[in-house]
Amino acid sequence: MFYAILAYHVEQTVQSWTPEEDAALMVDLLEVNDRLTRAGKLGPAARLGETAKAVTLRGPGDGMVIDGPFAETKEQLLGLYVLDCADQDEAIATARDLKRVNPSAIYEIRPIMLYLPGSPLAAGDG
Template sequence: MLYAILAYHASGVVESWTPDEDAAVMADLASVRERLLAEGKLGPAARLGPTEGAFTLRGSGAGMVIDGPFAETKEQLLGFYVVDCATRDEAIEAARSLRSANPTAVYEIRPIPLYLPGVPFPVTESVEN
């Protein structure tokens, strides 16, 4: 079963980290990602940009584009991991490994009933309107 592990963090905390603090957390998370990859369990993963650049499409018809994050909450979605785990407990253990690398984050785990793998996304430096 594939599971999505969604990483949340209190708004403003990650942005307050020094470059060295951010690099240390990312290095710890990289260790977890490398282990999950070596075990053949890691699928796509991404660190999302700040919520200031987020926008939401909602409403009927063609919808309306609204600036800002998709939810009104103190915690914002920072990124996600897709893991292939045989059991729910195995997915929880993968999330616990990520949490050990970034203990102040919150990790939501959701089963993925349908996954259509495709070509990898290209690496981009920045996105402009």
């Protein structure tokens, strides 16, 4: 089964990191990503751009483009991973690996169904 792991963080905190702090975290996260890739578990993963440059499409018909995501939360969605896991327990274990190297982040684990797969990740038996 496919799972999305959505990575949330306080954007101002992330933006306050020095380039060296950010690079060190990315090295640690890429070690987790490399392990998942070797195991054939990791599909698309993305670090999203800053929310100040985001727009939202809302409303009926063609909709209206408005500035930014307007979530009433302290944390913002800053990235995501798509994984092929046997079950939710495996997805949670993977999120725990990510949290070990980025302990101040929050990870939401959600099952997903790919209806237009854009990645060579093949669904496993799970």
